[in-house]
Amino acid sequence: MSFAGASDDSTRFYFSAGLVVLYLFAQLSPLSHLLDPGYWPLGPLWAAYGWSRGGPSVRSALALFALGLLQDTISGGPLGLWPFAYVGAYAAAMAVPAGLSENAALARAIAAALGLVACATLAVVTASFSLGTMPPLGPLMVSLSLTALLTPFAGFLFSPPKGRDLY
C-alpha cells in the first residue's frame, strides 16, 4: 500500500486518522508488562506533523482536537490536555521559516522539533493547571523521545501527496 501514491486527499486523510484512532484504542490492551501505556509514543503527534506539511487546514485541526479528546478519554488524563497540545503542535510545526523551504530535510526536522516542543510545553502547562502541581515528567519525556525516534518511519503515513507538501 502506498500512501504517497494515493490521489484522493480525503481518503488518505480519513484513513490516516482511522489509523490513529486504532492506535489509541490499542493502548487499552493489557500490555503494561511489556511497555507502560504512559510510555507509548504519541500517535496523534505524528499526524500533526504529517498534516502540517500540507499547509493549514481546519479539518486537520478539528481532527487533531478530536483525537486529543479521544486520548484524554482513553487515558483518563485531565480532559483537554491533549487536544490543545496536538493543535498547538500542528500550528507550531507549520511555523517553519520560509527560507528553509528549499532544504526540505532541514525544514522537516525543524517542523518535527517545533511540534514536539510545543506539544510537550502545552501538555505540561495544562497538566500542571489540572493537577495543581508540577506533573511527573519522566513518562512524558520517554513518550516524546520514542515519538521523535519513530517520526521518520511513521510520519510518511500522514504526509501529503507528492507535490502538495510545503517542503
Added chain:
Amino acid sequence: MLFVLALLAVAGALVAARGGRLTPGGPGASVAGNDVAQQFSNVVDDAVALSARATQPVDKFAATARDSIKAAEALKQMETQNTQLRLEILELNARVERLARYEALLGLPPELLATGLTARLIGEASGPFSAARIANAGAEVGVKNGFAAINEYGLVGWVSSVGKRSSRVLLLTDPNSRIPVMGETSRVRAIMVGDRSEQPEMLYMSDASRLRPGERIMTSGDGGMFPRGILVGYAVREKLSPLSLGSESKAPGTPGASPVRWRVRPAADLKAADFVRLLPNTEIAPIDSDAQTALQDAAARNRVLSRPLGAPSLNTAPGAPPPAGAATTAQPPKPKPKPVTSAAGTSASTPVASAAPAVSEGAVE
C-alpha cells in the same frame, strides 16, 4: 532375607573370581571354572529377582504402614489445630459480642462491614499523567465511584468512574490519587499521593519522626473513603539532597538532619494485578428516630436519677427554695428535643454511657 541374598551374591562373586584365577592346570580347567562361576552367578541373579518379587508385598505393606502413621500424625495435628481454632472462634465471638455491647454503651454508630464484589482488570487506561486500569464490573452489578480495589496482597487503587459494565480503577500511582493512610505501629497519619512513580509519596504527615522504614502502611479510614486497616504497603525513607525540590520533612530534634521524603512501596504488584475485590465506602449507619428518642430518654433519666432526693432542681439556683413538689414527685424534666446531629456529633455525646451509673443509683433509691 536381602542380607542373605547379598551374602550369597558376594560369595558367588568370590567363587567366580577364584575360578578364573586360582584354578591349577591348563586353560581347560580355567574354562570349566568360569562356567561354574557363570552358572552360580545366574542362580544368584535369579534368586535375587525372585526374592525381590517376593518381598514386593512386604515393601508395599511397609510403605502403607508408614503412610498410615504419617496420616495419623497429620490427623492428630489437624485435630489439635481444629480444637485451637474452635477455641479462637469462641473467643472471637465473645469479643464481637463484647464489642457490640461496648458500642451500644458508648452510643457509637456501628461501622458497616464492607462486603464488595470481585472483578477482573481487563485493560489499561493510562497515559503520561495517569495510571489506571479497566475492570469488567460496572454499575450493572452495583459498582459505585469511590469503591476501594484490593487484591490478596493489599490496596491496588479505587474506582474513579463507572460505566454500565465496566469501571475505571485509578491506581495508587496515579497523580490524582489521594489516600489517607497511617503507620501500623506509629499511627502516623498522612496522605499518600501518587506521582506516576512506582512508590507513591506521603504528604501532610502528622509526625514523620515516629515513622520507621519498613513499617506497614495501612488505610486510616479517615473521611470514610476506604475501610480502615487495608494494607497499602511499606514505608520507604528517601534521602534528599539539600537542593532537592518538593515536599521535605526533617525529623525534629535532629539538628543538621538531611531532609527526607517518605514513600510507600505498594504491597500489591500493580502491574501484575488482575483480579481485584471492589469494596464499598465505609458507611456510618445513621441513627434512626427511635434510637434518637431512646437516647434522649436515657439522658433525661440520667439527669433525674443522678440527682439526690431532695436536692434542688437543676433549674434552680443553689440556696433558693425548692419548687413545690420537687422532693416528692420527682417528675423527670421534659427532655429537650435534640436536633438530629451527624454521626460524629452523636458519638461525641455519650448519653447511654453516663446512664450506666445512674441505674445503680436508682437501685439505691
